[in-house]
Amino acid sequence: MSHMSTHDEAQVSKFLPSPKSLAIVGCPFSGGQPRPGVDQGPIHLVEAGLPKQLEELGWKVHFDGHHMFEDVSAAVGADEPIGLLKNPRRVSKVCQSVAKVVGDHAKNGQLPVTLGGDHSLAMGTISGTLEKYPDACVIWVDAHADINTAETTDTGNIHGMPVAFLLGLGSKIDEFAWVKPVLKPHRLVYIGLRDVDAGEKRILRENNIKAFSMHEVDKYGIGRVVEMALDHVNPKRDLPIHLSFDVDALDPTVAPSTGTPVRGGLTFREGHYICESIYETGCLVALDIMEVNPSLRDAESVKQTVAVGCSLARSALGETLL
Numbered sequence: 081m082s083h084m085s086t087h088d089e090a091q092v093s094k095f096l097p098s099p100k101s102l103a104i105v106g107c108p109f110s111g112g113q114p115r116p117g118v119d120q121g122p123i124h125l126v127e128a129g130l131p132k133q134l135e136e137l138g139w140k141v142h143f144d145g146h147h148m149f150e151d152v153s154a155a156v157g158a159d160e161p162i163g164l165l166k167n168p169r170r171v172s173k174v175c176q177s178v179a180k181v182v183g184d185h186a187k188n189g190q191l192p193v194t195l196g197g198d199h200s201l202a203m204g205t206i207s208g209t210l211e212k213y214p215d216a217c218v219i220w221v222d223a224h225a226d227i228n229t230a231e232t233t234d235t236g237n238i239h240g241m242p243v244a245f246l247l248g249l250g251s252k253i254d255e256f257a258w259v260k261p262v263l264k265p266h267r268l269v270y271i272g273l274r275d276v277d278a279g280e281k282r283i284l285r286e287n288n289i290k291a292f293s294m295h296e297v298d299k300y301g302i303g304r305v306v307e308m309a310l311d312h313v314n315p316k317r318d319l320p321i322h323l324s325f326d327v328d329a330l331d332p333t334v335a336p337s338t339g340t341p342v343r344g345g346l347t348f349r350e351g352h353y354i355c356e357s358i359y360e361t362g363c364l365v366a367l368d369i370m371e372v373n374p375s376l377r378d379a380e381s382v383k384q385t386v387a388v389g390c391s392l393a394r395s396a397l398g399e400t401l402l
Contacts, residue, residue, distance in 0.1 A: 091359060091360060091362050091398060092362055093191075093362055093363075093364070094318070094320075094362045094363055095213070095320050095363065095365050096189060096190075096191055096365065097189045099138075099140055100138065100139050100140065100191070101139060101140035101141070101142065101189070101190045101191070102134060102139045102140070102141055102142070102190055102191040102192070102193050102397065103141075103142040103143070103185040103188075103190040103191070103192050103193065104126070104130070104131055104134075104141065104142070104143040104193050104195065105147065105178070105181055105182060105185065105192050105193065105194040105195065105205075106122035106123065106125075106126060106143070106145070106146030106147060106195050107122055107146070107147055107149075107174075107178060107194055107195060107196050107197040107201050108120065108121070108122050108123055108146050108147075108148065108149075108197060109149055109174050109196070109197040109198065109200075109201060110197065110198055111153075111166075111167040111170045111171050111174065111198070111200070111238075112167070112171050112198040112199065112200025112201070112237060112238040112239035112242075113198045113200070113237045113238075113239040113240075113339055113340075114166070114235075114237060115339045115373065115375075115376065116375060117373045117374060117375025117376060118196070118197060118198050118338075118339055118371060118372070118373040118375075119197060120373070120374045120375060121195065121196060121197060121370075121371070121372035121373060121374060121386075121389070122146055122195035122196065122197060122372075123146060124372065124374045124382070124386045125195050125369065125372060125386055125389050125390055125393075126143070126146070126195070128386050128387065128390050129390070130195075130390045130393060131143045133390060133393075133394055134193070134393070134394065134397055137394060137397055137398045137399055138398065139191075139397060139398075142185075142190060147177070147178070147181060149170075149173075149174045149177065152170070152173045152174050152177060153170050153173075153174075155173065156169040156170050156173060161236060162253060162255060163230050163236070163253075164230070164233055164235070164236030165230060165233070165236050165238060165241075165253070166235075166236045166237060166238065167238070168238065168253070168255050168256070169255055171200050171238045172255045172256050172258070172259075174201070174204070175200060175201060175203045175204035175207075175242075175259070176204065176258050177204070178194070178201055178204030178205060178208065179203075179204040179205070179207040179208040179211070179258075180208065181208065182194060182204065182205045182207075182208025182209060182366065183207070183208035183209070183211040183212060184208075185208075186208060186209055186211070186212035186213065186365065186366065187211075187212050191364065191365055191366060191367065191397075192205065192208065192209070192366050192367070193366075193367045193368075193369070193393060193397070194366075194367070194368045194369070194370075195368075195369050195372075195389075196368065196369065196370035196371060196372070197370065197371075198239040198339070198370065198371060199222070199226055199239045199242060199324075199326050199368075199370045199371055200238040200239040200241070200242050201242075201368070201370065202220075202226070202242045202243075202246075202324045202368055202370065203242035203245045203246055203256075203259055205322070205324070205366065205368050206218055206242075206246050206262075206263060206322055206324065206366075207246070207259060207260070207262060208366075209320075209322045209365060209366040210262040210263065210322075211262075212365075213320040213322075213365055214262070215267075215319050215320070216267070216319060216320040216321065216322050216365060216366075217267040217268070217269070217313040217314050217319050217320070217321055217322070218246075218263060218267060218268045218269070218313075218321075218322045218323075218324060219269055219271065219309060219310075219313065219321060219322070219323050219324070219354075219358060220243065220268065220269070220270050220271070220324050220326075221270075221271045221272050221323070221324070221325045221326065221329045221346075221351070221354055222270065222272055222273065222324075222325075222326040222328065222329050223272060223273065223274050223275050223326070223328045223329055223340070223341075223342040223345055224240060224273070224275055224276065224326070224328070224340065224342075225243065225270060225273055225276045225277075225280045225283075225284060225291065226239065226240050226241065226242050226243045226244075226326075227241070227243040227244045227247075227249070227280050227283050227284065227289075228240045228241045228244060228277060228279060228280055228283075229241065229244045229249050229250025229251070229279075229283070230250050230251050230253060231250055231251065231279070232250075232277065232279030232280065232282075232283065233279075234277065239339075239371075243263075243268070244283070245259045246259065246261070246262060246263040247261055247263050247264075247265060247268075247287065248260075248261025249283060249287070265287040265288055265289045266288070266290075266312075266313070267313060267319075268289055268290070268313065269289075269290045269291070269292070269309045269312050269313040270289070270290070270291035270292060270293075271292045271297075271305060271306070271309055271329070271354060272292070272293075272294065272297070272329035272345065272346050273291050273292070273293040273294070274293055274294045274342055274344055274345065275340075275342040276293075290309070290312045290313070292305045292308065292309055294344055294345065294346075296308075297346065297350065302346075302349075302350040302353050302354065303353070303357075306353065306354055306357045306358075307357075310357075310358075310361065314361070314363060317361045317362075317363060318363070319363060320363055320364075320365040320366075321358055321361065321363040321364050321365060321366075322365065322366040322367075322368075323355070323358050323364060323366070323367050323368070323396055324367075324368040324370065325351075325354075325355070325367070325368060325369055325370065325392055325396070326338075326370045326371045327369070327370065327371050327372050327385060327388065327389055327392070328340055328341055328342065328345070328371055329345055329346050329351065330345050330346050330347075330348065330351045330388065331343070331344065331345035331346060331347060332345065334346075334347065334348045334351070334384075334388060335372075335384070335385045335388050335389075336376075336377045336381040336384065336385055337372065337373050337374055337375075337376045337377045337381050337382045337384075337385035337386075338371045338372065338373050338376065338385065339371060339373050339376065340371075348388065351388075351392060352391065352392065352395045355392050355393075355395035355396035356395045356396075356399075356400065358396060359395065359396055359397060359398055364396060364397075367393065367396050367397070369389050369392060369393050372385055372386060372389045373385075374386065
């Protein structure tokens with residue numbers, strides 16, 4: 081597959097030292113949701129050649145293998161639900177170790193590119209980013225708000241809850257005491273929402289959290305939506321950005337192999353436009369590509385979804401059409 085060329089005058093990063101370097105953090109983890117296979121997502125993304133593709137964009141790429149969490153899981157023993165929450169100890173321990181890895185890369189002046197696994201991992205990645213960049217803003221691209229609390233969750237699947245933990249919402253759960261409420265509501269913006277639980281809608285309203293659903297994408301077009309999202313969360317374009325991208329933000333015709341597909345999502349082009357625009361700000365300091373699940377659907381769908389995951393990462397890291 082031929083890759084698009086890049087601008088010669090590569091975007092200068094406002095926060096990363098030159099020469100630009102990134103660290104791929106492979107997180108083969110599926111404990112935040114019930115379907116097997118999402119732990120294979122990062123392995124497929126790397127096997128598809130992502131590290132080399134990013135090198136071709138001029139990055140110095142560090143990748144020293146995937147972070148296997150067997151020891152973490154073993155240490156947990158029987159992981160009985162806490163209330164409704166499933167696998168709470170495993171999810172907490174894994175996210176805590178991801179927070180450390182991501183935080184260390186960020187402190188080393190690298191841009192952490194975390195490949196998931198399920199989206200519960202973002203409570204780790206964003207905790208890590210905010211340790212180095214406390215004023216960073218988060219752009220969360222997803223069909224789902226992932227902002228359920230222990231009180232509002234219907235399923236107990238923690239991949240629907242990481243944002244609530246990061247904001248410090250809901251009752252305190254000892255197991256997750258390490259997750260500090262480091263994210264402030266005005267530093268968060270959503271793009272692509274279209275499947276939001278009633279409890280989550282209430283949480284978004286009560287906390288005055290800015291969200292651009294597919295309704296706004298249809299109304300204003302993706303260019304305007306990204307501009308409004310950035311204006312809200314990073315008006316002077318001088319704050320670091322953590323982009324957390326769930327591939328289910330894309331329409332299932334574009335990224336079929338994911339655990340909770342919802343019709344009516346972003347097109348291939350809209351998804352890539354978001355990534356390109358954020359790269360253009362020069363503010364990107366961390367990237368998550370989440371919820372690629374290669375065990376769902378047929379081989380062709382898997383290949384397509386993995387290819388899209390790689391090309392989203394390339395767009396967010398400087399690949400341009402011309």
